[in-house]
Amino acid sequence: MPRVAIVGTGMIGAVHARAVRAVGATPAGVLGSTAERGAEVARVWDVPVAYPDFDALLADDGIDVVHLCTPNVLHAAQTEAVLRAGKHVVCEKPLATSVADAERVTALADECGLLLAVPFVYRYHPLVREIAARARQGEFGGWHLLHGSYLQDWMLPRSAASWRVDPRMGGPSRAFADIGSHWCDLVEWVAGVRFGEVVARLATTIGSRPERSAASFSRETSSSPLVPVRTEDVATLLLRTTDGVLGALTVSQVSAGRKNRLWFELDGTRGSAVFDQENPETAWLGDERGARIIVRDPGQGSAEQRRLSTLPAGHAQGYADCFTAFVADTYATLAGGKPEGLPTGADGVRSARLVEAVLRSNETLSWEAIRGNSAC
The missing domain is CATH 3.30.360.10 (Dihydrodipicolinate Reductase; domain 2)
Known part of the structure; x- marks a missing residue:
């Protein structure tokens, strides 16, 4: 399983954290909107590292995949930075708030040979x-x-x-x-x-x-x-x-x-x-x-x-199970698999x-x- 960091500590960040654990991985780090918020959520989620800032996360060579669960306007710039740091990205939708930004970061992922997944989980x-x-x-x-x-x-x-x-x-x-x-x-x-x-x-x-x-x-x-x-x-x-x-x-x-x-x-x-x-x-x-x-x-x-x-x-299965299946297929792709229907x-x-x-x-x-x- 990859080592995972989650950026964003709101409702959807918690959904990502649950899905990561459900597939057998463990969130290794978390970044909140402030250092204090990150430390608080790290305790609640039982995550070992709360990064003080985004640069600290990018510098962590032990992280393989970053899940971006931040406000929409931040997605493109954060995705680009994570890709340039050599890490795979799971970016909440919308991937970007403009077509040009979405095209740019997707092209960058292809150039870097890194996976960029977008959770259209339905x-x-x-x-x-x-x-x-x-x-x-x-x-x-x-x-x-x-x-x-x-x-x-x-x-x-x-x-x-x-x-x-x-x-x-x-x-x-x-x-x-x-x-x-x-x-x-x-x-x-x-x-x-x-x-x-x-x-x-x-x-x-x-x-x-x-x-x-x-x-x-x-x-x-x-x-x-x-x-x-x-x-x-x-x-x-x-x-x-x-x-x-x-x-x-x-x-x-x-x-x-x-x-x-x-x-x-x-x-x-x-x-x-x-x-x-x-x-x-x-x-x-x-x-x-x-x-x-x-x-x-x-x-x-x-x-x-x-x-x-x-x-x-x-x-009954529902939304949370969809999210778990999406994360499982994302990580399977990193391991060389080719699951059907993974949104990228x-x-x-x-x-x-x-x-x-x-x-x-x-x-x-x-x-x-x-x-x-x-x-x-």
């Missing part, structure tokens, strides 16, 4: 793999329509505050770049398509929120002053694949009661498939004769569904291009081409 639901395998075998035929939504409610309260709201820290897009990008990655990968163009509308439904300190990233109180919101709460997209198939996506971070509902339906000439991330143990399949529900089962279905079904049928820097670049096209369409009020549509 690919790792076993039933997602089952649908993908059936699509590749032609079970659904050619596509008629690709549609769905990704809905959350964590930004519903006006008092909700996060560095993600500030484009200086989170980038120019919030709801789409944060969660809509996951839906697009998943549907493109499962259906084996590329979206070629998009027309999008973005809206900010809550115009002001408590100010969030960019320096400390600390939790703000209800007495914090309100500041204008410059990133979107909701988005609607019409999409068209490079071979002319239409798609539709609704994205929201203010849909009451929806905690993390990534849902897609793929409608083909011979059949349809539906997956709902909030109910990941089942998938819906339909054809002209009717519909049926299939259940995750390590004894049934495609090889990839079986590989990723680590628990018996009826013992190229997928991070793809996502940045989608975000760019969505933002451009929202400005021009017209269809916009998505750059870089090579074959899947």
